[in-house]
Amino acid sequence: MKFIHLADAHLDSPFRGLSFLPYKTYEEIKSAAEKSFQRICDLALAQEVDLVLIAGDTFDSNKPSPKSQLFFAEQVKRLTDAEIEVVMIFGNHDYMDLNSLFVNASPYFHLLGNGQKVEKISLKTKQGFEYNVVGFSYQNNHITENMVSKFPVKDSNYTIGLMHAGVKTTEAYQNVYAPFEVAELRNLDYDYFALGHIHARQVLSQKPLIVYPGNIQGRHINELSDKGCYLAIVDEERKETKISFEKTAPILWKKLELTLTEQLSKAELQNWLISELNKANKELTFFYVVINKAQFLSEAQIELITDSDFWNNLSQNLAFSSQVIDLRLKSNLQIKLGAKEQKAFSEAKLESTNKEAFLKLAQDLIKKDQYLAKLCQREDFQQETVERALVILAQSMKGIDDETNEN
Incomplete structure (x- = not known):
């Protein structure tokens, strides 16, 4: 049988x-x-x-x-x-x-x-x-x-x-x-x-x-x-x-984790992403890309690569009609602060990244847009927003870290 x-x-x-x-x-x-x-x-x-x-x-x-x-x-x-x-x-x-x-x-x-x-x-x-x-x-x-x-x-x-x-x-x-x-x-x-x-x-x-x-x-x-x-x-x-x-599924969803090791120009960044995507691209695939050590990115680069138009541009360079459908950033920069300052920083980070604090910060925007109000209730949107904020924070504080390393 x-x-x-x-x-x-x-x-x-x-x-x-x-x-x-x-x-x-x-x-x-x-x-x-x-x-x-x-x-x-x-x-x-x-x-x-x-x-x-x-x-x-x-x-x-x-x-x-x-x-x-x-x-x-x-x-x-x-x-x-x-x-x-x-x-x-x-x-x-x-x-x-x-x-x-x-x-x-x-x-x-x-x-x-x-x-x-x-x-x-x-x-x-x-x-x-x-x-x-x-x-x-x-x-x-x-x-x-x-x-x-x-x-x-x-x-x-x-x-x-x-x-x-x-x-x-x-x-x-x-x-x-x-x-x-x-x-x-x-x-x-x-x-x-x-x-x-x-x-x-x-x-x-x-x-x-x-x-x-x-x-x-x-x-x-x-x-x-x-x-x-x-x-x-x-x-x-x-x-x-x-x-x-x-x-039997015609489309595969795949998470691709990449790690930056140095600062790149916009053109170098794009070529690196296309190269890594093509290595992982064996069939029609929807890629969810995560870039670790995103503190190497400038604010202009962050704005560029988190835009869906940029994802479409990457996709045009992939075989099998594969697509980049999401790209997220993570930073693992450790800011070297004194014990007192580090404790305050950690507490502030924890307080600003919980759901209640997130909704409180977004309340003015929520009142103006019904779609955004629904979006802010979604855990994946909250997580993505917080992750991006931490990347921008780490990028902006990198100078502090560099100055600390020199002393």
């Missing part, structure tokens, strides 16, 4: 903060998740799998666009026409009713657990291998109860658990996605647990296999590495499963 396990396609997902990119590139980005999903279906057909498991959040919302619904229905039809079983559940993003899903009725398509009820379905491969799939769909965007206790006891069939859920944590506010403990899943003794919800690919257990495949296409700089699905091959006699990751 062969099956594919995927999750978190997030069709219709917006790619925020990339409007500065050329129109053609931006349109390619918007269609990236669809391309990845289509490649997964291509893989299923090429491998002649018996089953495709979809572990929730196929759509980014519970009211997907007609375009994404029609696309999904078309891809499902490709699979069911080939007599491949498709078993899916809804997650916390795409909680819907079965009747809202635009998929043609087929004996090979199954939505499990409509109405948030744990449901078991028994199926059989063309060669006669019998197996079960057990799962549930979300009815609302949160499930606070542990659903594992509702899963039935395993029978003699190969059994797959299908669940969109998160591992229970010590933080109560995080336990709103059908929280579970890994030991509970092991105790069920199912042969494979196909999970969704966590966008980072990870295997929580080898025996039995408890697997997050991650999302099928990274959407921002925090969703790095290759994205795709898992292909599973089952030894039907031993009921043992081997999995292999299959990359």
Whole structure:
């Protein structure tokens, strides 16, 4: 038996903060998740799998666009026409009713657990291998109860658990996605647990296999590495499963950390960045660049390289249509001050970089601009602003450090 396990396609997902990119590139980005999903279906057909498991959040919302619904229905039809079983559940993003899903009725398509009820379905491969799939769909965007206790006891069939859920944590506010403990899943003794919800690919257990495949296409700089699905091959006699990751995402997000060792002219700086980017550029990649020891930069250079027009200029020198989509600066300059002054400096730095102090400093700007008010609430924006301020501070205080070194 062969099956594919995927999750978190997030069709219709917006790619925020990339409007500065050329129109053609931006349109390619918007269609990236669809391309990845289509490649997964291509893989299923090429491998002649018996089953495709979809572990929730196929759509980014519970009211997907007609375009994404029609696309999904078309891809499902490709699979069911080939007599491949498709078993899916809804997650916390795409909680819907079965009747809202635009998929043609087929004996090979199954939505499990409509109405948030744990449901078991028994199926059989063309060669006669019998197996079960057990799962549930979300009815609302949160499930606070542990659903594992509702899963039935395993029978003699190969059994797959299908669940969109998160591992229970010590933080109560995080336990709103059908929280579970890994030991509970092991105790069920199912042969494979196909999970969704966590966008980072990870295997929580080898025996039995408890697997997050991650999302099928990274959407921002925090969703790095290759994205795709898992292909599973089952030894039907031993009921043992081997999995292999299959990359399908057309776009890779990559963090590139660079370190300055000396002051450079603007032209030297640009050429250095292009050279380093090209060394790391092996396929269509969205680069998130971090420059360490940014105290070597002048204020004019800081203004230049943190401008999106400069990022576009760098991108024009890269193969595969790769793009620089973010560039951030870090300084590790240690200012040599007396003990008293160093303590005061550290306290002032700590006070000015916490969230409350940040919002207080920005309150006049927040009152004038609604968009900026929303932006200032985002932790990534706060962090980037503080980092840039510290770079400028370190650059301006470098003279103090130089004078201290001379004495």
